[in-house]
Amino acid sequence: MDLKELQKPFQKELIEYNRTFRNILSSNVQLIDTIIKYVVKNKGKGFRPLLVIMSAKLVGRPAEETYTAASIVELLHSASLVHDDVVDEAYIRRGLPSINAMWKNKIAVLMGDYMLSKCLIGAAGTNKIRVMQILAEASRRLSSGELLQIEKSRKLNITETEYFEIISDKTAALIGAASELGALSTSKNIEDHERLKNFGEYLGTAFQIKDDLLDYYGNRRILGKPAGNDFKDKKITLPLIYAFKQSEAKEISAIKRRLKKGVTANQVKEIIAFVEKKGGIEYANSKKEEYAQKAKECLEPYPDSKVKAAMYKFVDFTIQRKK
DSSP states (O other): OOHHHHHGGGHHHHHHHHHHHHHHHOOSOHHHHHHHHHHHHTOOOOHHHHHHHHHHHHHSOOOHHHHHHHHHHHHHHHHHHHHHHHHTTOOEETTEEOHHHHHHHHHHHHHHHHHHHHHHHHHHTTTOHHHHHHHHHHHHHHHHHHHHHHHHHHHTOOOHHHHHHHHIIIIIHHHHHHHHHHHHHHOOOHHHHHHHHHHHHHHHHHHHHHHHHHHHHOOHHHHSSOTTHHHHTTOOOHHHHHHHHTSOHHHHHHHHHHHHHOOOHHHHHHHHHHHHHTTHHHHHHHHHHHHHHHHHHHHTTSOOOHHHHHHHHHHHHHHHOOO
16 A cells, blocks of 8 residues: 555545645745745655644544644645755755755755744644644754754764654654644544544654664665665664664674764675664564554544544554655
8 A cells, every 4th residue: 555545535635735735835936936846846745744634534524724734734844854954965855856955055944944934824824822832842842853863873872762752753743743733623622632642653653663664675766865874874773773782892882983984885784784683673663563553542442434444554554665
């Protein structure tokens, strides 16, 4: 199953989301409009907007606020990616030139700021302080997670607890916000908001573990980046963290020395083989499955429906995807 198949039952709502997204981003500046067209044309899979719509439909009937919520979540996500590409000096995004590659860093930073401001304007337009609070907290956590990861990549001393803290903030926070905002747009029941926030947080954790696993055996043509890219960026993720826990100090020191100096293609293969031998891939897969199951358990209180079944499939897609 791919994402397009999951989207089919929600085509009507996705059309409304895309209309709202374009309206929120509109401007009267030619350069902004040119970049926006590029962003819209090459925007991601629509993972988070679909989650907003699914969550809204699970507990109510989607309305204009649902499509606004889907749009502002995607805008916050897109703004963070634009800024990340500048910080990381990354020139490829989803297999295509990033905004900083096309228009240089200054314009990319300002465009990220523009998208963030449009996100806030859209949130303010809902006239709900809770929407603003959810977005503000997600934004804070995104920045906090990135900064902690940078700090840890410098020292290469990340623990498993710190890893989960980082991915909770970097990835799960916004996915949790997406499902919570979806529920908030159609239900006044606080239990619905809390359950679906937890659903998104667990799903986001599983999503990021899967992303980190893809770095070990991903296909460059599919992913738009080579396997082992995290090693080159000095990012230590769960498979390697677990492998280190099973290793002697001299083994750990040898790999950390390689990472600090910068790894070659052959060294990437050696590190991947080391992680596999120590059971790191298997362990990360088990944690991914654990968090996916926790996400599904959040949906158990709801009666069986096509939407609930689609959300179960959405969890399975998240952990089985190839990119």
